[in-house]
Amino acid sequence: MQKVYIYKKFERFWHWSQAALIFFLALTGFEIHDSIHLFGFEKAVAFHRSASYLLLGLIAFSIFWHFTTGEWKQYIPTFSKLQAQIHYYAIGMFKGDPHPTIKTVNKKLNPLQAVVYLGFKLVMAPMVIFSGLLYMYYKSFDANDKVVELAIPLEWIAVIHTLGAFLLISFIVVHVYMTTTGHSLTANIKAMITGWEELDENEEKESEDLNTKNTES
Template sequence: MKKEYVYRAFERFWHWTQAALIIFLGVTGFEIHGSIRFFGFDQAVRYHNFAAISFLVLIVFAIFWHFTTGEWRQYVPTWENLRAQAEYYVFGIFRNVPHPTRKTSLSKLNPLQKLVYAGLKVLVIPIMVVSGLLYMFYRYPQRYEVLSLNVGGLEIIAVLHTIGAFLLASFFIAHLYLVTTGRTVTSNLKAMVTGYEELEAGPVEKKAQPVLHEPVLSE
């Protein structure tokens, strides 16, 4: 094993700030939606708007960072080992078989992570930002006294924004579980706090064995 610097300072700052903002946007958003009661509706709207603007600022910096460092390449989805990785999470992990893919500082995401994170970056987050901004700047008829304007137009925006919120909430729950499935229960978490992680040393093999064909070590 070798200690490697996997997550740089900005990346860790971005990860934790994004996590905090998404949790906060989720709590205030679901209060606006009427699912929970915490701050009160008016405060929830005010907090949600403020957190949304902060999230937009963070996104601008994160896009800049991803392109200037070339780290965006880590997220390009691949078919290679995608099936093996999915089979690992469904079967292999419960039989103690080794991870089908190896983490290195140059390839820190497994094929399933690449696919899911790319989906979040190019689909779910943009949907939340666009629908959120449309929601924010929607010309409410009452506000501008354009009473003939059809308020029904807001419905599709609200539905899209709410579907995105449910997707993010589901991702969050799955993410919490998957964080514990690294080399040890806390190794992934520690890496995102300190930047360093103990990784297997030596050259990376090109192709992993399909998980279901690996020997069962624990039996």
């Protein structure tokens, strides 16, 4: 096995910070719904609101980073080898088949991951964020301090926010499971902590060839 530096420092910071905030938002969200009892309702609401602002700030920085570094291109979906990737996760990896795609600096996500992560960024995250903001600012005040309410029923906003939250939690659960499909159970997690991905000799050579090809093009 040879190590290749794949994940940059900010990328790892953004990944783990986002994961921690999502887990904390889920925890406080369950308490707001009276499913668990840890902080008390009022503190859970305050913590949930604060964590949501931190997540919004992190998202703003990550969007800026993705576009200034060109990393947004990682999420461009492709149908090339998509079927092979699905077959690998469903059957191939249990039979010891080789991975159909090779991870490189310029292509960190396989075709299936690119589609799923794009859905996370364009559907699930916006669904939770905008419904949460609408819920927080459902009642606002005009210039005369008169309460102004949105035309959308508050119950609808709450349902959309909760549905988005469960979709997000489902994504996280599947994401955590998929981290165990590397060379070892902890290989992918170690890579996201250190930035270094372990590749065998054939994978490393193909990764270098692909990086050289992408650089030249």
